[in-house]
Amino acid sequence: xxxxxxxxxxxxxxxxxxxxxxxxxxxxxxxxxxxxxxxxxxxxxxxxxxxxxxxxxxxxxxxxxxxxxxxxxxxxxxxxxxxxxxxxxxxxxxxxxxxxxxxxxxxxxxxxxxxxxxxxxxxxxxxxxxxxxxxxxxxxxxxxxxxxxxxxxxxxxxxxxxxxxxxxxxxxxxxxxxxxxxxxxxxxxxxxxxxxxxxxxxxxxxxxxxxxxxxxxxxxxxxxxxxxxxxxxxxxxxxxxxxxxxxxxxxxxxxxxxxxxxxxxxxxxxxxxxxxxxxxxx
Ligand code: C2E
Ligand code: MG
Ligand code: MG
Ligand code: MG
Numbered sequence: 001x002x003x004x005x006x007x008x009x010x011x012x013x014x015x016x017x018x019x020x021x022x023x024x025x026x027x028x029x030x031x032x033x034x035x036x037x038x039x040x041x042x043x044x045x046x047x048x049x050x051x052x053x054x055x056x057x058x059x060x061x062x063x064x065x066x067x068x069x070x071x072x073x074x075x076x077x078x079x080x081x082x083x084x085x086x087x088x089x090x091x092x093x094x095x096x097x098x099x100x101x102x103x104x105x106x107x108x109x110x111x112x113x114x115x116x117x118x119x120x121x122x123x124x125x126x127x128x129x130x131x132x133x134x135x136x137x138x139x140x141x142x143x144x145x146x147x148x149x150x151x152x153x154x155x156x157x158x159x160x161x162x163x164x165x166x167x168x169x170x171x172x173x174x175x176x177x178x179x180x181x182x183x184x185x186x187x188x189x190x191x192x193x194x195x196x197x198x199x200x201x202x203x204x205x206x207x208x209x210x211x212x213x214x215x216x217x218x219x220x221x222x223x224x225x226x227x228x229x230x231x232x233x234x235x236x237x238x239x240x241x242x243x244x245x246x247x248x249x250x251x252x253x254x255x256x257x258x259x260x261x262x263x264x265x266x267x268x269x270x271x272x273x274x275x276x277x278x279x280x281x282x
Contacts, residue, residue: 022078025064029075029084033087038061038062039060039062040060040266041058041263041264042057042058042113043263044261044272045234047253048248051279052278054112058114089121089128090131093146096113097139100145103270107270107273107277107278113145113147114146114147114177115147117154132172136172146174147174147177148174148175148177149177149200151180166194166195177196177199180236181199182204188225196231198233201222201235201252203237203257204237206243206257210240220251232253233252234255235255236256236257238257239259243259
């Protein structure tokens with residue numbers, strides 16, 4: 001209203017506040033890397049055969065000075081629209097590279113960490129992989145220590161270009177996971193067409209496994225198909241023992257979810273691994 005009468009006449013105070021909040025988050029985001037406000041939490045990825053943890057997924061958090069700890073859904077969209085996602089994603093990659101190297105020394109020489117890459121990010125940071133290659137060489141870290149998680153949204157951004165990028169990643173030695181499989185435009189043909197190592201079954205399917213025979217059949221089909229194509233399968237969002245048992249029966253390779261462990265700071269992860277490779281009961 002201070003800004004002059006009818007201009008904002010149609011905006012309710014609530015909407016205006018929400019718009020201001022969004023603007024201030026977008027502004028704060030610019031300073032967040034320099035101020036070291038980003039943190040990465042790690043969720044164990046458990047082998048369903050052995051119960052052992054040789055892998056983790058890196059999930060980004062923003063410790064905002066006044067709003068508290070924010071999850072990716074609350075700020076990644078802003079970072080994508082103002083382009084900061086490239087800088088943030090670069091920071092995440094380097095942090096994860098250092099972390100996985102440390103855990104290969106202290107937990108398991110074959111330890112792997114996956115990092116998420118949104119479709120917008122995939123499109124915008126086209127040349128970063130060359131810097132990453134240098135960085136991995138500098139560390140002396142084998143590229144297969146890192147798994148890049150992409151969603152199927154990426155596959156619709158322009159197939160030829162995407163196939164080429166995935167080929168470059170794989171040529172570097174990075175591994176690739178198809179995240180949130182089963183949502184959106186999911187297609188079994190993507191498993192064959194794109195150069196990937198892992199398929200992650202979306203948590204929405206896992207959530208209804210117990211009650212929905214159709215979802216169980218779908219999971220089984222994804223797993224059989226993936227295995228025939230030489231891919232490993234990870235189930236996301238496993239919250240109950242029954243879900244876990246059904247996934248074991250279906251031949252699923254790995255799982256992550258609250259029934260095993262929530263995402264945790266690196267220190268907590270290390271504490272869990274202090275007696276060697278963690279084995280997570282449920
Ligand atoms: P995602 O990659 O599919 O990650 C799985 C999400 O499920 C995470 O949410 C995780 O905390 C949550 N989760 C894990 N186990 C369970 C469970 O048993 N039950 C339920 N209900 N949820 C579970 P989070 O950390 O909020 O991340 C949300 C999304 O944000 C991620 O989905 C990913 O797409 C994106 N994201 C996270 N970190 C990054 C990042 O560094 N860069 C980019 N571009 N995106 C990121
Ligand atoms: Mg993911
Ligand atoms: Mg997912
Ligand atoms: Mg998701």
